[in-house]
Amino acid sequence: xxxxxxxxHCFKTIEDxxxxxxxxxxxxxxxxxxxxxxxxxxxxxxxxxxxFAAGADRVILCGGKNDTIPIAEQYLPRNxxxxxxSSFGSIVNDGSLEIRSCSHxxxxxxxxxxxxxxxxxxxxxxxxxxxxxxxxxxxxRPDSPEALQYFLQELEKFxxxxxxxxxxxxxxxxxxxEIRSSNEIRxxxxxxxxxxxxxxxxxxxxxxxxILQKQYFLSPHDVKEYxxxxxxxxxxxxxxxxxxxxxxxxxxxxxxxxxxxPDIIESRGGIIVAEESCTGTRSFLDLVDEDKDPxxxxxxxxxxxxxxxxxxxxxxxDIILELANDFNVDGVVYYTLQFCHGYNIEKNKVQQxxxxxxxxxxxxxxxxxxxxxxxxxxxxxAFMEMLS
Numbered sequence: 001x002x003x004x005x006x007x008x009h010c011f012k013t014i015e016d017x018x019x020x021x022x023x024x025x026x027x028x029x030x031x032x033x034x035x036x037x038x039x040x041x042x043x044x045x046x047x048x049x050x051x052f053a054a055g056a057d058r059v060i061l062c063g064g065k066n067d068t069i070p071i072a073e074q075y076l077p078r079n080x081x082x083x084x085x086s087s088f089g090s091i092v093n094d095g096s097l098e099i100r101s102c103s104h105x106x107x108x109x110x111x112x113x114x115x116x117x118x119x120x121x122x123x124x125x126x127x128x129x130x131x132x133x134x135x136x137x138x139x140x141r142p143d144s145p146e147a148l149q150y151f152l153q154e155l156e157k158f159x160x161x162x163x164x165x166x167x168x169x170x171x172x173x174x175x176x177x178e179i180r181s182s183n184e185i186r187x188x189x190x191x192x193x194x195x196x197x198x199x200x201x202x203x204x205x206x207x208x209x210x211i212l213q214k215q216y217f218l219s220p221h222d223v224k225e226y227x228x229x230x231x232x233x234x235x236x237x238x239x240x241x242x243x244x245x246x247x248x249x250x251x252x253x254x255x256x257x258x259x260x261x262p263d264i265i266e267s268r269g270g271i272i273v274a275e276e277s278c279t280g281t282r283s284f285l286d287l288v289d290e291d292k293d294p295x296x297x298x299x300x301x302x303x304x305x306x307x308x309x310x311x312x313x314x315x316x317x318d319i320i321l322e323l324a325n326d327f328n329v330d331g332v333v334y335y336t337l338q339f340c341h342g343y344n345i346e347k348n349k350v351q352q353x354x355x356x357x358x359x360x361x362x363x364x365x366x367x368x369x370x371x372x373x374x375x376x377x378x379x380x381x382a383f384m385e386m387l388s
Contacts, residue, residue, distance in 0.1 A: 009237050013230040014207050017214055020226075024218055025103050031057055032107065037166050040108035040131070041216065042087065043116060044278050044305050045138060047155065047298045049182055049288070051112070052220070053174035054162035059104045060216035061111065063087035064255030066368035067099050075126055080119040081340050082367045083255055088123050092130050104217070110165055112158070114138060116309040117342060134161050142303045142310050152299040159295070175294035181220055186284035188227040192234070193281070196273045197327055199246065200239035203230075205272020206262050212279045213256040244271040245387040246328060250320055250350065251335040251343050253278035261335050261364055264373065268380045269388075274327040276320050277335075282306065285319070308342030316346070317353045324359050330387045331360040333380075338367045360386060 028038055039051050040061040051058045063086025072089035090101040091111075111133040113124045127133050136154050139147035159170050195202055211230065215223050247270045249262065254277065262272055275281060282305055289297040306316035324332065332354055336343045347363055354361045362383040366372055 009202070009233075011203070011207060011230060011233050013226055013233055014210055017210050017226055020214065020218060020222070021102075024222070025107075027219065028057065028059065028104060028107050032109075037109045038107055039162075039165075040105075040111045041113075042111075042120065043114045044283055045114040045116065045302055045307070046112050046136060047158075047302055048216075048220075049175060049178040049294075049298060050155065050159050050162055050170060052178045052181070053170045054159075054166045055168040056109075056162065056166050057219070058216070059108065060256075061087055061091065061105060061108070062253065062255035063090045064213075064258035064368065065090075068093055068101055069368065071097060071099060076119075076123065079339055081117070082337050083253070083340075084117075084119045084123050086255070086368060088127065091127065110134060112136065112161075116307060117340070119339075134158070138309070139303070140310055141312075143312070148299055148303060151303045152296060155295060155299055155302075172294055175298075176290065179288045179290055179294055179297065183287045183290065185215070185220060185223055185227065186287055188224065188231065189284040192227060192231050193274065193327075195231070195234050198239070199243060199328065200241055201246075201271050201273055202234045202237035202239050204266055205247075205249070205275070206259060206266055208272075209254060209259060209262055209275070209279065212275070212283070213254065215283065217256065244269055245330045245384050246271055246273045247331055247333055248272070248274040248276060248320075248324055248327060248329040249280070249333045249335050250276040251347075252337045252340050254335075255279070258368055260368070260370070260373065261333065261366065261376065264377050264380050265333060268377060269384050270380070273329060274323050276316070276323055278307070281319070281323065308340075308346045313346060317350055320350055321353060321357055324354070324357065329359065331362065331383060333383075334361055334363045336363075336365045338365055 037056040039056050039058045041058055042062055048058055062083060065086055068089030069085045071093050072085035076085055090105040093101040111131050113133055113135045115121055115135055115137045124133055124135055136158050139150045141147060163170055211226055247265055249272060265272060286301050286304055288301045306313055334347050351361050364376055
């Protein structure tokens with residue numbers, strides 16, 4: 001625990017979230033014994049609402065640990081994204097290297113993937129040899145007139161796949177029910193983020209990241225419970241202390257187990273007040289329209305996710321500037337994983353927009369190892385000094 005964290009309030013909810021893994025594993029095991037199907041996903045583009053409406057459960061399979069990367073490098077090139085390698089290594093791990101993978105990676109009946117970056121797409125072809133894998137195709141020019149119709153067709157096919165997997169019909173009524181449930185979670189995240197607009201901030205970015213990383217692993221019921229209690233706790237906090245540089249992180253997702261950069265930022269005197277990433281605002285920013293045809297409403301909401309696989313991706317830059325203004329940020333940390341070409345290339349466009357708005361930006365490209373912690377720390381120190 002960093003010095004900065006020790007000075008902040010210790011939330012009981014966060015401690016409960018940290019210890020939630022064994023309980024969730026028991027829950028999944030009980031579901032499977034009762035005949036319920038469990039789906040593994042990697043990406044926000046896969047609508048949970050369709051999975052839950054089919055009567056299945058869902059767990060996230062994105063790897064955020066360095067340990068399983070050597071396993072993946074027996075199959076995959078070394079010069080690809082650590083997230084892809086960590087995820088693949090966790091799934092195919094047979095224990096021969098005496099490396100332990102998280103239990104839930106082996107508990108899924110099917111993987112539902114998505115056609116985003118090239119590394120993921122080719123990894124999915126290998127993954128099919130280990131677990132049944134279905135890939136949802138994405139139109140990668142989301143603003144084109146044909147894109148919405150195409151994506152709607154893809155989601156209709158995905159719905160049929162889920163019906164075959166579970167033996168349950170996905171009705172409009174069930175979809176509407178799950179849409180309302182998912183929107184409830186999104187609204188709770190909005191409420192939590194509103195508290196982060198305060199100065200001083202009542203909750204650290206690391207604490208918020210812990211629930212963001214767990215939201216696609218835990219059941220929706222548990223996520224709602226944790227969010228409600230965390231918000232109640234945070235609302236009671238009266239922060240003290242001097243102003244700290246308010247930082248927004250944008251870029252690659254930070255999967256479970258990966259907190260290196262946020263930990264460095266907050267241990268060096270900054271406070272993270274917002275995240276524009278898949279483990280951040282992209283997961284909840286837009287609601288699904290509850291008054292429209294549910295499949296069309298899902299297609300419209302999910303195709304708007306501003307991933308760097310989309311081209312052009314001007315909406316992401318607009319959102320970054322809007323968040324920077326709403327959360328009164330002093331600086332932006334643009335975080336990418338090594339060999340993530342989409343986010344690395346988009347960095348230039350975002351940097352130009354931030355410079356024009358007068359907002360300083362620090363670019364950090366890293367992996368899951370600890371080898372560059374001191375180097376990143378020195379750069380963060382200089383950034384904080386400039387902002388102070």
